[in-house]
Amino acid sequence: MIIDILTLFPNMFVSPFAESIVARARSRHLVEINTVDIRDYALDKHQQVDDYPYGGGAGMVMKVDVLSRAIASVTSPDSRLIYLSPQGKKLDQAQLGRLARESHLILLCGHYEGIDERIIDLVDEELSIGDYVLSGGEIAAMVVVDAVTRLIPGVLGDDASSQEESFGDGLLEYPHYTRPRSYQGLEVPEILLSGHHEQIRLWRKRLSLVRTLLKRPELLLEREFDQEERSLLEEILFNREKTS
Numbered sequence: 001m002i003i004d005i006l007t008l009f010p011n012m013f014v015s016p017f018a019e020s021i022v023a024r025a026r027s028r029h030l031v032e033i034n035t036v037d038i039r040d041y042a043l044d045k046h047q048q049v050d051d052y053p054y055g056g057g058a059g060m061v062m063k064v065d066v067l068s069r070a071i072a073s074v075t076s077p078d079s080r081l082i083y084l085s086p087q088g089k090k091l092d093q094a095q096l097g098r099l100a101r102e103s104h105l106i107l108l109c110g111h112y113e114g115i116d117e118r119i120i121d122l123v124d125e126e127l128s129i130g131d132y133v134l135s136g137g138e139i140a141a142m143v144v145v146d147a148v149t150r151l152i153p154g155v156l157g158d159d160a161s162s163q164e165e166s167f168g169d170g171l172l173e174y175p176h177y178t179r180p181r182s183y184q185g186l187e188v189p190e191i192l193l194s195g196h197h198e199q200i201r202l203w204r205k206r207l208s209l210v211r212t213l214l215k216r217p218e219l220l221l222e223r224e225f226d227q228e229e230r231s232l233l234e235e236i237l238f239n240r241e242k243t244s
């Protein structure tokens, strides 16, 4: 996948994408991440990228001609242009799964009061990372790149680690433990030391269900349950042994 990021602050992306999983995915050529400095497409002698809003009011608006040239410089037949904004559809793991199947994403980072509305006509989709106001789209773009990259086939180990964890299957993660077995009187649950893989799997599934029920019950409404999960939920809710 190719990801082009259009920004006035390309330096902001250097270290976040030079570390950890994203850096490794880049060096293995599983993802190519480029930043484009929008200011390079301001052609006047002051390299002006923003201007006063028509109609008056506070703040500045990013200029349509500058943005349009910056976008054209990276557009390809299969690129998808995404504008990060609080007015967008809320990002979730399902949206990310969809983005991870694209071959070329262009992320447009707005600043000031936003972009000239005429650019919205060129945008394929508007995405929000949450209902709060950032000072620019850069950090939102970093969130998208990080969360999409780890879904690209081959980026994580070939185990089920991207699917198994929180939200991958619509439930919160079960608790994890590593050595030492006993720490200041706090013990690792006995079942995890037992070597009974099937019982461990069921214990983990039960704890995922309990956690989700207690911490994020609304997630359960968006999810279907298989027979095993129904039986575990019944056991959790009514303290009964599993029936069917």
Ligand code: 4GX
Residues within 6 Å of the ligand: 084, 085, 086, 087, 110, 111, 112, 113, 114, 115, 127, 128, 129, 130, 131, 132, 133, 134, 135, 136, 137, 138, 140
């Ligand atoms: N999820 N921001 C966009 C510029 C802006 C201002 C007004 C449209 C209208 C954000 C978010 C976010 C800050 C990025 C304002 N655009 N982006 N920027 N929440 O808060 O994605």
